[in-house]
Amino acid sequence: MNELPLIQTADLKQHFPLHKGLFGGQGPVIRAVDGVSIDIPRRSVLGLVGESGSGKSTLGRAIMGLSRPTAGTMTFDGIDMARASSSELKSLRRRMQMVFQDPFSSLNPRMSIAETLSVPLRFHNPGLSRSRRKDRAAEMLERVGLPGQYISRFPHEFSGGQRQRIGIARALIVQPDFIMADEVVSALDVSVQAQVLNLFGRLQRDLELTMLFITHDLAVVGHISDFVAVMYLGRVVEFASTRELFSNPRHPYTEALLSAAPSPKSANRRKRIVLKGDIPSPLNPPSGCQFRTRCPYAVEDCSHEVPKLRELSPEHKAACIRDDLSLAPATQQ
Amino acid sequence: MTAAVEQRAASSTGSDWLKSRTVKRFIRHRLAITGVIMISLITFMCVVGPWLLPYNMLEIHIRDRFTPPLTGDYLFGTDEMGRDLAARLFMAGRISLMVGVAAMLLSTLIGTVIGLVAGYFGKVTGTLLMRLTDSFLCFPQVFLLLTLAAFLQPNAFMITLIIAATSWMEVARIVSAEIRSLRERDFVTAAKISGASHTWIMFRELLPNTVGPIIVAATLTVAKAILLEAYVSFLGYGIQPPLPSWGNMLNNAQQFLDTAPWLAIVPGVAITAAVTSFNFIGDGLRDALDARSDMP
Amino acid sequence: MTRVLTVENLNIGFRSEGRELPVVHDVSFTLEAGKTLALVGESGSGKSVTSLGIMRLLPPPPQSRARGKIILHSDEDIDLLSISEARMRRLRGDRIAMIFQEPLTSLNPVYTIGDQIIEAIRSHRAISARKARERAVELIDQVGIPDAAARLTTYPHELSGGMRQRIMIAIALALEPEILIADEPTTALDVTVQAQIIDLLRRLQAETGMAMLFITHDFGVVADIADRTIVMYAGQMVEHGQTEAVLETPLMPYTSGLMRAVPELETAGLNQGELQSIEGFVPNPASLPNGCAFHPRCTHTLSGICDVPPVPFEDAGNGHLVRCKRWQSILENAE
Ligand SMILES: Nc1ncnc2c1ncn2[C@@H]1O[C@H](COP(=O)(O)OP(=O)(O)OP(=O)(O)O)[C@@H](O)[C@H]1O
Ligand SMILES: Nc1ncnc2c1ncn2[C@@H]1O[C@H](COP(=O)(O)OP(=O)(O)O)[C@@H](O)[C@H]1O
Ligand code: SF4
Ligand code: SF4
Ligand SMILES: [Mg+2]
Numbered sequence A: 001m002n003e004l005p006l007i008q009t010a011d012l013k014q015h016f017p018l019h020k021g022l023f024g025g026q027g028p029v030i031r032a033v034d035g036v037s038i039d040i041p042r043r044s045v046l047g048l049v050g051e052s053g054s055g056k057s058t059l060g061r062a063i064m065g066l067s068r069p070t071a072g073t074m075t076f077d078g079i080d081m082a083r084a085s086s087s088e089l090k091s092l093r094r095r096m097q098m099v100f101q102d103p104f105s106s107l108n109p110r111m112s113i114a115e116t117l118s119v120p121l122r123f124h125n126p127g128l129s130r131s132r133r134k135d136r137a138a139e140m141l142e143r144v145g146l147p148g149q150y151i152s153r154f155p156h157e158f159s160g161g162q163r164q165r166i167g168i169a170r171a172l173i174v175q176p177d178f179i180m181a182d183e184v185v186s187a188l189d190v191s192v193q194a195q196v197l198n199l200f201g202r203l204q205r206d207l208e209l210t211m212l213f214i215t216h217d218l219a220v221v222g223h224i225s226d227f228v229a230v231m232y233l234g235r236v237v238e239f240a241s242t243r244e245l246f247s248n249p250r251h252p253y254t255e256a257l258l259s260a261a262p263s264p265k266s267a268n269r270r271k272r273i274v275l276k277g278d279i280p281s282p283l284n285p286p287s288g289c290q291f292r293t294r295c296p297y298a299v300e301d302c303s304h305e306v307p308k309l310r311e312l313s314p315e316h317k318a319a320c321i322r323d324d325l326s327l328a329p330a331t332q333q
Numbered sequence B: 001m002t003a004a005v006e007q008r009a010a011s012s013t014g015s016d017w018l019k020s021r022t023v024k025r026f027i028r029h030r031l032a033i034t035g036v037i038m039i040s041l042i043t044f045m046c047v048v049g050p051w052l053l054p055y056n057m058l059e060i061h062i063r064d065r066f067t068p069p070l071t072g073d074y075l076f077g078t079d080e081m082g083r084d085l086a087a088r089l090f091m092a093g094r095i096s097l098m099v100g101v102a103a104m105l106l107s108t109l110i111g112t113v114i115g116l117v118a119g120y121f122g123k124v125t126g127t128l129l130m131r132l133t134d135s136f137l138c139f140p141q142v143f144l145l146l147t148l149a150a151f152l153q154p155n156a157f158m159i160t161l162i163i164a165a166t167s168w169m170e171v172a173r174i175v176s177a178e179i180r181s182l183r184e185r186d187f188v189t190a191a192k193i194s195g196a197s198h199t200w201i202m203f204r205e206l207l208p209n210t211v212g213p214i215i216v217a218a219t220l221t222v223a224k225a226i227l228l229e230a231y232v233s234f235l236g237y238g239i240q241p242p243l244p245s246w247g248n249m250l251n252n253a254q255q256f257l258d259t260a261p262w263l264a265i266v267p268g269v270a271i272t273a274a275v276t277s278f279n280f281i282g283d284g285l286r287d288a289l290d291a292r293s294d295m296p
Numbered sequence C: 001m002t003r004v005l006t007v008e009n010l011n012i013g014f015r016s017e018g019r020e021l022p023v024v025h026d027v028s029f030t031l032e033a034g035k036t037l038a039l040v041g042e043s044g045s046g047k048s049v050t051s052l053g054i055m056r057l058l059p060p061p062p063q064s065r066a067r068g069k070i071i072l073h074s075d076e077d078i079d080l081l082s083i084s085e086a087r088m089r090r091l092r093g094d095r096i097a098m099i100f101q102e103p104l105t106s107l108n109p110v111y112t113i114g115d116q117i118i119e120a121i122r123s124h125r126a127i128s129a130r131k132a133r134e135r136a137v138e139l140i141d142q143v144g145i146p147d148a149a150a151r152l153t154t155y156p157h158e159l160s161g162g163m164r165q166r167i168m169i170a171i172a173l174a175l176e177p178e179i180l181i182a183d184e185p186t187t188a189l190d191v192t193v194q195a196q197i198i199d200l201l202r203r204l205q206a207e208t209g210m211a212m213l214f215i216t217h218d219f220g221v222v223a224d225i226a227d228r229t230i231v232m233y234a235g236q237m238v239e240h241g242q243t244e245a246v247l248e249t250p251l252m253p254y255t256s257g258l259m260r261a262v263p264e265l266e267t268a269g270l271n272q273g274e275l276q277s278i279e280g281f282v283p284n285p286a287s288l289p290n291g292c293a294f295h296p297r298c299t300h301t302l303s304g305i306c307d308v309p310p311v312p313f314e315d316a317g318n319g320h321l322v323r324c325k326r327w328q329s330i331l332e333n334a335e
């Protein structure tokens, strides 16, 4: 495990000014991502969970280099993205690809599948001839489980699950090392969701991909990830290997999330912790521990300072000042 | 919901699906079809009409001055010099339609490029371009047109340029609004991640998705351009006689309104017919393309 | 056990390109006071169309046609499909209320939530504005929003998704309906908020004794809220029974397939390998497969049996109904 992680972020922040002050003054700021430091080890899947608005997509976009972080660094394979030369950046861009949530808006309705899949090749492998590009596209399409002859069809001829496969093919066609997948199965039906998850799992193992898998669905994260990071109001509040997180949660928010996920089997029925209220606005988060307004275990000290993400055991970190809690796991042991 | 879309997606075959639906809707649009038929007729007459008629538009028949329509060989009668009005009308139609279509092409090109760039580069560039567009829109178009026409050599080419220069704003606004909503779509982000250049994203990813509204706007622009040309020529700043245009035919007819009203009525009807036809077609296209909004 | 609604052989079709496209086939069930019936199924299986059909909110004929019986039991039985639109409008909101998946689009953005609740009350009851206002405050309080009186003047966009759904519930409950139809009311919400809303609905049901028709695609939510469950596939009921029975011993291969396709929280991180997915996708209602609509995707399918109609909706005991020709042999093989 002494290998350098493929992705490392250090105190990454992404703030959005609400409305720019007329004279360049500082207006209110949305702290969408507020100091995130995570590592994604090579060939592993990091699941990122949290409620909507917790900053998952914003973090993902910052990692992909789609936005310029307000502060902090993002390192890919040891190269600081902010300092990379433009030729380095160009090759980094090829190595990082992304799959989107919405199977309907992520494909250009006016482009055939062949054209869509050729775009990344055209820019990242400029040497390839037109016919070679088309062959590669057809190969890739078969790899994601669609017949190669579908290549000349248009997006509207495909169902949501099939489009998601096309999105995966587009990401993989330039042979990346890293894939960011943002809520890729949320829009799909249950039966189709399983097909797409299986495809992801298979490709990740076969191609030895490193992956950031963003979702709000804990069961999905539990199935596909090696590690899980739980986000709340722009911060990572817990990070652990998947088994560890589900069997030994150390942050009250993780416990609440696990307990709220409904289960169809009566044997698995857990005691539910119903949190009070909503996630607070990222415009003025609570002082100290940001979770304290909803935390059932909050004490006076929680309002004083922001709890650090502390290492509790190897591969397990949590940001809660209380070590005396015994929180309910999702799994029976 | 996605259900309906998926069902359709799974059942439809061939990329002609959208086209055929759009075409069907257009065909069902009665006014639009009337417009198409009228425009085809007018165009046909303007192109071949002059050869079918017995007289050249410049031939002067002093004895047949002010012949009313449908008299002798003169379909629409003759003017104050005994020239065949039908021949003049069709030749004038060539000029007027050509000016209309050319001005449309040019203004659509200008408007599309400006709208595309403004919509795509939101920030400073976009704001500046849209301010420019808005300030052009502030001037009454006819005033702008007349000012320019008064300063410049009035010929068909110049008039086309001037009309185009004063009517690209509509298209620019439509395109920029369209692009601004499209550029937030995931497929644009996907293109960025694919390493695509700005030019590629603008012209290959975004532009094809705006052809519908552009075509509608362009059709309506033809109508407007024909009307503007008629207006300017009518006021005497446009196409100069002896080259006929529908506008300067009207100008000429003013003095004889009492004695030979057909001199005004004939080109007047031609202008109205052409303009309303293009407007009908534009409306029809808009409706036909509109149902596409439920498409992703 | 008082029945409040009986649906009998409900068939709904939409007119499309000159012919009628059936999307709901022979749906029958009853709703009982104080009980919840869940309607589960994948996208396009006809859940929303069924519920809109009951509310008579589908496009008017000939665009859509509903046949069968929908009987509202009260002093006398009323067949909702045969009464006038005016009469239906009086029942709607008053005796039967409905909440939807997307609470933002169901609320009018230009009116305050107070106005909307008061309007809902006053459109059916002749009471003073002050009385209606008091009732609105009471309702907002009842759905668990603190500071009820102050909330009357807020606009929908100022509220979070969970709060908006609470307001929708307040409006739906304003007239104490006997029946509440909830179409995926928690699908757009986070799990923590979903848990709040489900708790709220259960509490309100215990207080008012209303019957609930709860639509969802999530078996976990079903387990949490429903007494009885109907599984729908391609517009048909394919399984119907006590929730416990349907979830613990599903008899229809589609139901068990769906349940296996969802990863389980309990085995998270154990590297369970692949999920058991159902291959293919939901058929188009315009071209349903012959016989069992599920047969092209079913792992137990037997040609010559499964692709031959009819496929009866059989009672497997204890009122557990299943539409599968082979449920007995599948069950025996499993044991
Ligand atoms: N107005 C309509 N016109 C034509 N077909 C329709 C109409 N509304 C729904 N349908 C069709 O009826 C079928 C059932 O749709 P319905 O909305 O009831 O599905 P659902 O089970 O609620 O799905 P979801 O989980 O996506 O909400 C689908 O095939 C849908 O395409
Ligand atoms: N471009 C932006 N401008 C302003 N606020 C933004 C922008 N993008 C995201 N936000 C805000 O940042 C927060 C986190 O958003 P997001 O990362 O999308 O959350 P998630 O993916 O976890 O649902 C939200 O409050 C959101 O409104
Ligand atoms: S620090 Fe306090 S408020 Fe925050 S999670 Fe821990 S116990 Fe709860
Ligand atoms: S009838 Fe046959 S195809 Fe249908 S669910 Fe039963 S076993 Fe499967
Ligand atoms: Mg997101």
Ligand SMILES: [Mg+2]
Pocket: B001, C047, C048, C049, C183
């Ligand atoms: Mg629905």
